[in-house]
Amino acid sequence: MQKRIRPLIMCGGAGTRLWPASRETMPKQFLPLLGNRSSFQQTLLRTQDADWAGTPLIIANEAYRFIIERQLSEIDAVADLLLEPIKRDSAPAIMAGTLALSQDDAKTPVLVLAADHHVSDAVAFNSAVRDGLQAACDGWIVTFGVNPTRAATEFGYIEPGPAASGKAAKVRRFSEKPDPDTAARLIAQGGLWNSGNFLFCAETLLGECERLVPSSLSAVRAAVARSQTIAGARVLAADEFSRAEGTSIDYAVMEHTDRAAVVPVSCGWSDIGSWDALWSLSDQDDAGNVPRGEVALVDASGCFVWTNRQVTSLLGVHDLVVVADEDAILIADRNRSAEVKQVVQLLKSKGRTEASAHARVHRPWGWYEALDRGERYQVKRIVVHPGGRLSLQKHRFRAEHWVVVSGQAHVTVGEEVSILGANEHAHIPLGAVHRLENFGNTPVVLIEVQSGSYLGEDDIVRLEDIYNREAVPRSEAPSHLGEEARRDVGAAGS
Incomplete structure (x- = not known):
């Protein structure tokens, strides 16, 4: 075995074709669609068990950071994390990840994997990766073509050409999602489904990006160079990253390069696209x-x-x-x-928030969901994971009452700290500094009743937060609040 391959796991995409289960606030890659693990977790486990794999690098939007970290801990997996401040499609994301992985060695082999795909035969897929490594080291950008089982019209196709290197063939051409007759003809001619997973040496991909999309690569390079490490995760510089063209790696590179190669594989692959x-x-x-x-x-x-x-x-x-x-x-x-x-x-x-957001809102410490709402009141169910801590905070426009349903909650109200179990409660007067913490091994479940003149999630004055969440810009605070209040309003969520 040559150098260890660094998996670059792509966690973008909203998965809207699986709405309403999959939405932008919790997309399909983080849902247990098949079995008890999400496809993101299954992708990690697939690389974790491979003898060729080094430490994965996960690239995702900042909004998914805490979902990713929790799902990593659930399967006892270790990975590096690179965060996008805005969504720019797969080409800038792959460039950013490749630049980050190449900083120690430009010849680092990189395996790009989509986090929302399903592979039922991990052994066959890992074997295909080994089959493609020689071609990647010889300067090819290797994609994995799935041997088709039907004339699918929802996938792109790859037409293989003559031998490239090792077990990889040159790509003669890529074909977009065809009609049924064209799909059948492509299959008869040896066409393969385009899985959207890639293997290459970092310098090869970056060299082609320099040739084909130099302005985008320059913007991404600056975003990586000016990135900051926040609580162990690397965050790309927003201004620089926003200047990269938002396009897919297929359009930016693969359809134009003469370095594309393909390795066929039968591994029970699906993009779970519907x-x-x-x-x-x-x-x-x-x-x-x-x-x-x-x-x-x-x-x-x-x-x-x-x-x-x-x-x-x-x-x-x-x-x-x-x-x-x-x-x-x-x-x-x-x-x-x-x-x-x-x-x-x-x-x-129609302006419906249900198009993008779930009723259950995930936070670094757990989640909450609204149960009822009326004039001057709102009722929520709140679940705080073991080790979770809400920010030390106060509200300017509402009071709260907490009733613990299960677990053991450490509740701070002003100077008083109480340990509350099931059927015990705490009152948080308007303006009182408060916090809830879960130091136990089981989730804390509680019912929260809010009452006040304004019940928006942005009525939070954060005094201390272990998750390094920042206050929202003043322009995002409710317009009816006074100037002093607008200065103090914190980011949405506890």
Whole structure:
């Protein structure tokens, strides 16, 4: 084995075709779609078990930092973290990750992996990576072409050409998502599905970026050079990174380079790009149904049903997707489920927050969700993970009352610190400095009742925060607040 390959795991994308389960605030790569682990975790475990792999570098938006760190800890995985201040698509992200990985050695082999893909045969995939390493070291940008099992129209295709190096062939051309007849013809001619995973030596990819997209590479190089390390994670400089063109690595490099090569693989790959794809990958009952959660099915077949809370019943229907989330329900023809993105776009045009945000809001310390809201009051369920600590804070416009449901909460109100268990409570008067901490080994669950003239999440004056969260700009504070209050308002969330 030559040098260890550094996996570069891409955690971008909102996964809107799996709405409402997948949304921008918690996209599909962090959801347990198949099994008990998210595809992000499965991707990490796949590299963790490989003999060729070095420490992964994860590149993701800053908003996902604490989700990533929690999911890393759940599988006892170690990785470096590079954070994007804004989304700029895959080309700038891959350039940034490659620059970061090449700082010690320009010849470092880099394996780009999408965090939201499924691979059922990790052994076969890892073998393909080994097959492609020689070509990568010889100056090729290797992509992995999946041997097709059907004439799929939702994937791009790769047409292999003559031998390149080792077991890799030159790429004759890339074909965008074809119609059914074209897909069948491409397969008959040896075409492969384009998996969107790549292997190359850092200097090769950066050399092609310098030739093909020099202005974007210059912007990304400056963003890496001016990056800052905050609480162990490297954050790209926002102004510089924003100057890079937001485009995919396929459009920026792969479709124009003469260094593209492909290694074929059969590994049970899927990009889980629709509810129909997830249905096909899931265990089905005798009628072809996939029930998730509290589901009752009578005379139903070929249906995918996912419910988080309420009992969901289907009678006399076939080939449907039914997804019942806390605040949104999708009912779709399973064969048209790839069109769900149109529903999301419609909801966004109507200004519906459900298009992008879940009812359950994730924070570094845990999560919360609103249960009820009315004139001058709001009720929330709050869960604080073991080791989680809300910021030391106060509110200018609301009082709060906490009732502990389970776990043991350390509650600070003013100068008093109390340890509260189930059925015990604390009152936080308006303006009182307070904090909740969980020093135990089980989650703390509590009900919070807020009352006051303004109940927005931005009515927080943060005095101390272990997660290094900054206050929001003054312009983002509620417009009706006084000038003094606007100076003190902190970032949304406790």
